[in-house]
Amino acid sequence: MALNYPLPAFYFKVRIDGISGALGFQKVSGLEAKTNFVSYSHGNTKQSYDYNIAGRTVYTDATLEKGVFSGDIDLFEWWKNNLSTAVKRNVQIDLLNEDSDVAVSYTHLTLPTNREV
Numbered sequence: 001m002a003l004n005y006p007l008p009a010f011y012f013k014v015r016i017d018g019i020s021g022a023l024g025f026q027k028v029s030g031l032e033a034k035t036n037f038v039s040y041s042h043g044n045t046k047q048s049y050d051y052n053i054a055g056r057t058v059y060t061d062a063t064l065e066k067g068v069f070s071g072d073i074d075l076f077e078w079w080k081n082n083l084s085t086a087v088k089r090n091v092q093i094d095l096l097n098e099d100s101d102v103a104v105s106y107t108h109l110t111l112p113t114n115r116e117v
Contacts, residue, residue: 011025011096011100012028013094013096014028014092015091016075016091019075025064025065026067027063027066029063030062030063031062031093033058033060034057035054035055037053037055038053039052092105092106094106
């Protein structure tokens with residue numbers, strides 16, 4: 001399947017373990033990963049350059065915005081329970097195209113809730 005970028009409008013479908021059904025959001029941010037590189041040089045070598053070795057990968061916090069839920073309180077209950085103790089859950093975030101087909105999928109993210117509404 002060939003992707004044509006940019007997609008005309010963003011629409012995300014989010015599935016969270018323990019919450020029934022898929023949730024719809026218009027904006028998801030923070031789906032980023034950055035790998036820091038470490039410069040390394042051998043002590044006993046004639047090479048005049050350093051090697052770049054992959055170091056720690058850092059992931060940013062995902063933020064879900066502009067979602068409306070009528071009559072479904074599972075997400076609110078999860079958020080409310082996390083005010084005292086953070087409970088992580090597996091999350092799958094799908095970016096949908098104009099035909100509501102999955103264009104890009106981010107899976108197996110383990111996210112705690114942010115304590116803001």
